[in-house]
Amino acid sequence: MSIAAEAARRRTFAVIAHPDAGKSTLTEALALHAHVINEAGAVHGKAGRKSTVSDWMDMEKDRGISVASSALQFEYAPEGHEGEPYMINLVDTPGHADFSEDTYRVLTAVDAAVMLIDAAKGLEPQTLKLFRVCKARALPIVTVINKWDRVGREPLELVDEIVNEIQLQPTPLYWPVGIAGDFRGLAHINDDGEADKYIHFLRTAGGSTIAPEEHYSPDEAAAKEEANWETAVEEAELLAADGALHDQELFEQCVTSPLIFASAMLNFGVHQILDTLCAIAPAPHSRESDPRAVEESTTAIDEVREVTDDFSGVIFKVQAGMDQKHRDNLAFMRVVSGSFERGMQVNHAQSGRSFSTKYALTVFGRTRDTVDTAYPGDIVGLVNAGSLAPGDTIYAGKKVQFKPMPQFAPEAFRILRAKSLGKYKAFRKGLDQLAAEGVVQILRNDARGDASPVMAAVGPMQFEVMQARMELEYNVETITEPIPYSVARRTDAESAPELGRQRGVEIFTRQDGELIALFGDKWKLAFIEKEHPELTMETLVAD
Numbered sequence: 001m002s003i004a005a006e007a008a009r010r011r012t013f014a015v016i017a018h019p020d021a022g023k024s025t026l027t028e029a030l031a032l033h034a035h036v037i038n039e040a041g042a043v044h045g046k047a048g049r050k051s052t053v054s055d056w057m058d059m060e061k062d063r064g065i066s067v068a069s070s071a072l073q074f075e076y077a078p079e080g081h082e083g084e085p086y087m088i089n090l091v092d093t094p095g096h097a098d099f100s101e102d103t104y105r106v107l108t109a110v111d112a113a114v115m116l117i118d119a120a121k122g123l124e125p126q127t128l129k130l131f132r133v134c135k136a137r138a139l140p141i142v143t144v145i146n147k148w149d150r151v152g153r154e155p156l157e158l159v160d161e162i163v164n165e166i167q168l169q170p171t172p173l174y175w176p177v178g179i180a181g182d183f184r185g186l187a188h189i190n191d192d193g194e195a196d197k198y199i200h201f202l203r204t205a206g207g208s209t210i211a212p213e214e215h216y217s218p219d220e221a222a223a224k225e226e227a228n229w230e231t232a233v234e235e236a237e238l239l240a241a242d243g244a245l246h247d248q249e250l251f252e253q254c255v256t257s258p259l260i261f262a263s264a265m266l267n268f269g270v271h272q273i274l275d276t277l278c279a280i281a282p283a284p285h286s287r288e289s290d291p292r293a294v295e296e297s298t299t300a301i302d303e304v305r306e307v308t309d310d311f312s313g314v315i316f317k318v319q320a321g322m323d324q325k326h327r328d329n330l331a332f333m334r335v336v337s338g339s340f341e342r343g344m345q346v347n348h349a350q351s352g353r354s355f356s357t358k359y360a361l362t363v364f365g366r367t368r369d370t371v372d373t374a375y376p377g378d379i380v381g382l383v384n385a386g387s388l389a390p391g392d393t394i395y396a397g398k399k400v401q402f403k404p405m406p407q408f409a410p411e412a413f414r415i416l417r418a419k420s421l422g423k424y425k426a427f428r429k430g431l432d433q434l435a436a437e438g439v440v441q442i443l444r445n446d447a448r449g450d451a452s453p454v455m456a457a458v459g460p461m462q463f464e465v466m467q468a469r470m471e472l473e474y475n476v477e478t479i480t481e482p483i484p485y486s487v488a489r490r491t492d493a494e495s496a497p498e499l500g501r502q503r504g505v506e507i508f509t510r511q512d513g514e515l516i517a518l519f520g521d522k523w524k525l526a527f528i529e530k531e532h533p534e535l536t537m538e539t540l541v542a543d
Contacts, residue, residue, distance in 0.1 A: 001084070003339055003375060007284045007307045010377030011277050012089040012334070013142075014106045016134070017116035018124035022146045026116060026264035026273075027072065027092040033210060033271040034076040034088065071332060071379045073362050078275045086278045089379045102317070102438070105390050105405055107133055109316035109334035111377065112140045112281040114273065115257070119145050119152030119180045122161050131166050134254065140282060141257045143170055144273060149263040152180030156235055159244075159259070170259035171246040172239055174199075174272050177225055177232045183263055184225060186272065187232045193240020195233045198225070199272070207266040252282055284377035287314075287336050293349070293401035302400040307376040310397025311338030311346065315388045316405070318437045329433060330361070330381040331388040338396065340374040349393040349401040359383035389512075390438055409540040410441055410456035410488050413518065414463050415481040417452055423476045424451065430474035435511045440466050443508035443516055454483055454508060456516075485518035487525050488540055495535040502528055516540075 015023045072092070077085035091106050107113065113134050117123060134141055145158055159170050177198065178184035187195035198221030200214040221229045250256040258276055262269030286306045294301050305312050317332040333340075342360040347353070361368045361381040374380045382388065391405030418427040431453060435442040440463065441456040448454070455463055463480060470476045485506065491499055496515050500507045504520035505528065517537060519525040529537060 003308050005084075006087075006339075006375035007377060009084055010087050010089065010284050010375065011112070011281050012091075012110050012284065012377040012379070013112040013114055013277060013281060014091040014103075014110045015114045015116060016103060016107070016127075016130045017146075018118070018121070018126040021116045021118045021121075021124075021127075022264045023116055024092055026114075026144070026146065026262075026270070027090060029264045029267050029270040030088075030090060030274055031072060031074060032267065033274055034074045036072075036074040071381075073379060076274055076278065078271075078278050081278075087375075087378070088274070088277075089377055091379070103130060104133055105316045105438070107137060107139060108405060109314065109332075109379070110139070111284060112142065112277065114277070115141050115143050116146050117143065117158065117162075119147045119158070119261075120150060122153060122158055123165050128166065131168070135166075135168075138254050140252050140254055141168065142273070142276060142281070143168075143257045143259045144269075145176075145259070145261045146264055148176055148180050148183040148261045149266050149268065150181055155180075155261065156238070159239065162257075168254070169244060169250075169256045171244050171251075171256050172236060172259045173246065173276055174260045174262075174269060175232050175236045176261040177221070178228050182228075183261075183266070183268055184228060186261060186269055187221070187229070187236060189236050189240075191246060193236060193245050195221075195229075195236050198229065200224070201266070201268045203266060207263075209267070210271075211267040246280075248280060251280065284336075287402060289400050290403040297399065297401070299399055302398050305337045305400045305402075307337050309337045310395065311340055311344070312336045312393065312395040312400050312402075313340065313380070314402050315390055315392045315394070317390055318388065329385075329437070330383055331385040333380050333382055333394070335374050335376050335378045335380065336402070337376055337400075340378070340380060342370070342372045344396065346394045346396050347399070348387060349395060349399060350389075351387060353387065355385070355387070357382055357385075389436055410458060411486070412457050412460045412463070413443075413483050413485050413488075414455050414460075415448075415452050415483050416455050416463075416466070417479050417481070419477040419479055421451075426474045426476050427451075427470070427478070430470045430476055432511070434466060434469060439469065442511045443518070445506070445508045447506075454518075455480070456488060456510075483518075484520055486521050487519040489517050489519065489525065489537040490540055491515045491517045491538070492536045495537070498532065499528070499535055499537075 015027055017023050072090045074088050075085040076088050091110060155176055162168055162170050172189045174186040175189055176183060177187055185198055185200040188197040190196045195218060198216040202212040204211055216224060246258055247256060251258060260269055260273055260276060262273060284307050286304050288304050289302055294303055313333040313335045315331050315333050319330050343356060343358050345354055345356055360371050362371045371380055393400060393402045418424060431442060443454040443456055444450060455466060457463060467478050470478050492515060496507045499505050499517050504524045506518050508516045510516050
């Protein structure tokens with residue numbers, strides 16, 4: 001099969017939502033419907049549930065939340081599909097706001113997103129934040145209203161909220177039959193906005209296996225469900241009259257969003273999500289080089305990399321500690337173009353060095369399988385590629401260098417120390433590795449020394465992850481201490497000396513070499529900006 005054909009059957013997407021909207025449960029349910037696993041891991045709610053396969057860290061299992069993204073790959077063939085099955089690359093992301101940076105990295109590596117909304121809570125702050133990132137990247141979104149088996153809000157009310165809050169027009173593809181809390185099935189909505197088929201679900205024990213379906217014509221549905229079917233038809237017709245019809249072009253421009261109602265916990269509506277993604281989600285496409293890299297390059301460089309060009313890939317995440325038997329690190333790479341062959345010699349755009357990709361894996365939670373060949377859209381784990389960092393480009397043939405991955409502005413700061421001085425060597429090793437992964441940003445200066453670096457993060461839960469992983473993976477117990485700063489700005493060598501002389505300001509060097517100034521508070525920053533407008537104090541924001 002050609003590279004173009006392989007790319008055409010790939011669907012690479014992320015699941016995004018507010019915490020506890022059911023992301024990991026949905027990820028598990030999607031894998032279940034693809035027959036990758038036999039029984040879902042999240043089957044009894046948080047009080048006594050098994051851990052999902054995508055949640056592999058002990059902290060995730062203990063708290064019942066995802067704190068790191070996890071990549072799953074599997075094949076799936078919708079019913080009636082002819083030819084090769086689709087290859088699904090699905091990335092489950094953290095929902096907690098403290099891990100926004102990890103989710104942002106994932107969104108640079110996928111072609112679409114599934115936005116999961118709790119039927120009772122509607123749009124929540126983290127959902128809004130992630131949507132804005134998708135919108136800025138023109139990333140197509142499929143909206144899923146989850147937990148329809150529980151008491152919740154009116155479906156039309158949820159649609160109105162999405163339209164009013166984020167100016168995204170939901171276009172129903174599968175509309176619920178039965179109110180929230182009495183989820184009986186789904187009405188399939190055709191291109192004209194008509195309910196042309198009824199899918200009735202049958203419950204299974206705890207929702208741990210695929211829910212059987214019964215299919216009915218509209219007349220049969222009316223006889224079976226009576227008022228419930230009539231209400232669903234009326235609501236679908238009302239939305240159609242308002243112009244809420246699927247349009248592929250508007251969907252790909254992130255103007256409209258196909259809408260599906262589901263219960264991931266009961267496995268209701270799950271394969272409809274997969275079928276929809278296979279049918280309408282964009283396949284991998286070309287990617288532009290970083291204009292600055294094109295301008296500064298002394299060698300020939302591709303301005304645009306087509307999927308059929310020579311191999312190229314972008315690193316969007318580096319993760320260690322996934323395999324406790326081996327102290328290795330895994331660089332997650334999204335294949336952008338060409339075919340990847342295990343063992344091939346590739347070039348690192350940022351350093352100009354070449355290296356061999358001898359150890360390459362596909363990753364399903366904590367399970368690893370060697371991968372010999374991968375195509376555009378696939379996500380591959382490169383083992384012990386120590387020189388790679390999030391945002392880096394690797395390639396073969398003509399040079400290409402994709403846009404870098406900016407870091408989020410940190411809002412929380414803590415000093416980190418090893419409890420025992422005898423663990424200093426392991427402390428340094430763990431610090432460097434976890435900082436390279438992007439667990440936290442590490443700030444150092446001569447006054448504090450290497451034994452007392454400052455951690456900078458989007459939220460304080462990142463500090464807990466840092467400490468937990470230092471102890472688990474490097475056998476180093478750590479303590480943290482407060483530091484009297486709350487605002488960070490990028491500065492330069494010319495401005496740093498004068499800034500360092502200001503009260504309530506301290507200058508650090510970040511692990512990537514950038515000079516970072518920390519300020520006591522926003523008022524101190526505002527005062528210095530007014531008194532010294534000539535000094536460089538740039539906002540640290542992901543673009």
